[in-house]
Amino acid sequence: MALALLLSFTSPLAQAAPFTPANDAEVVERLPARAADDPTLRRVESLRKQLAAQPQDAALRIEIARRYFDLAMAQGDPRYVGYASGAIAPLASADPRDAAYWLVRGQLEQYNHDFEAALASLARAAELAPALADAYAWRAAIFMVQARAREALAECERLAPLAEPLWAVGCRAYARAGLGELQPAFDELSRAAGASPQATPAVRLWADTRLAEMALRLQRPEDAERFFRRALGLDITDQFLLAAYADFLLARQRAPEALKLLAGWERSDILLLRLALAGRAANDPRANEWTGELRERFQAAARRGDTLHEWEAARFELEVENRPERALQLAAENYKKQKEPRDAEMLMRTALAANRPAAAEPALAWLRSSGYQDPALAALSQQLAAKGGQR
Helix, strand or coil: CCCCCCCCCCCHHHCCCCCCCCCCCCCCCCCCHHHHCCHHHHHHHHHHHHHHHCCCCHHHHHHHHHHHHHHHHHHCCCHHHHHHHHHHHHHHHHCCCCHHHHHHHHHHHHHCCCHHHHHHHHHHHHHHCCCCHHHHHHHHHHHHHCCCHHHHHHHHHHHCCCCCHHHHHHHHHHHHHCCCCHHHHHHHHHHHHHCCCCCCHHHHHHHHHHHHHHHHHCCCHHHHHHHHHHHHCCCCCCHHHHHHHHHHHHHCCCHHHHHHHCCCCCCCHHHHHHHHHHHHHCCCCCHHHHHHHHHHHHHHHHHHCCCCCHHHHHHHHHHCCCCHHHHHHHHHHHHHHCCCHHHHHHHHHHHHHCCCHHHHHHHHHHHHHHCCCCHHHHHHHHHHHHCCCCC
16 A cells, blocks of 8 residues: 555656557566566566567466566556556456455555546455455545545454554554544554554555554654664665655755755656655756756657656646646646645645635635644634635
8 A cells, every 4th residue: 555646657758659569578678778678577577578479378478467566566667557557458348356456556546546446356356365465455545535534444444354464553543543543543554553563564564654654644753763763774675655754855955865865766756746855955057958848748648648646746847847727727627636635735735825725625624624633734724714705
């Protein structure tokens, strides 16, 4: 599970006209050395060679798609999602009774913001394999993206008997923290993390990132940094962790540290946004280049009608381009689909900057009804009220 199911923008290499290879053995592109040296990528390329000789092997197609999706989530390269979708596309007409197919299909659908289809696919996976923990975890994550924390909590309860203890506790605490139970949720997850040295590194990374976010909401930045650093110490490539810690550093005027953290990550669009912000704050000579690259990517996405990146585009327009009206337009469109706290915060910030407090009412209504606790959102609510918006 990822807190925000953050989606990267379309990279420039993905902006050309669609191309369908004649067969699975055809080389589409040679990736740079850094990617080619990745053992995970080498393994999936080996599987692709096997598939060229066994194109009817459904299990092999599903495994390739799963591995490509994992690469996309870790590295922020959206092409891997395209490769994953292509791998399983021939299976769709057969209505497979394979839970693994429906799981990866649901993951790909949520990546493309087709949340209702994703929930249905994941439900199908759980129906076929009731002990498939990932199906419940991903449904919980999607419900959180939609601000449906109680439904997420129900999925976490279904997950609990199937998952390792820290994962189960983390899922439940994550949902509870969205229902006005921030302190007890933080305490529960903190105890579980301390008592789970045997948990897998991936689950420990997820738990520490959640703890860092909760600590920030509890106004305990020193603890938040400790959790961030503990997660980074696990040495797992995770663009979402890097983005969250970079935002932490930027908020504390530590832009040079953010630049060091994100060095070499221009390929990931969500991290390129942070590089541009950090570069401007640190007067780094590369800032203009990063800004120009982002601008081109956003313009290309707009020409395609691609709306998968509106939160990041809104932040870019607000903090880099200084166009609050355009930022508000993007934030409002984004909030129609995604309603996580960060989406509400962006809508509130852009409404405030554009001097249109009434535009933030959907986010303010959620904040009033949910019991969600966050001093930053409370402060924005007060500022909007002072300008004539509701509290």
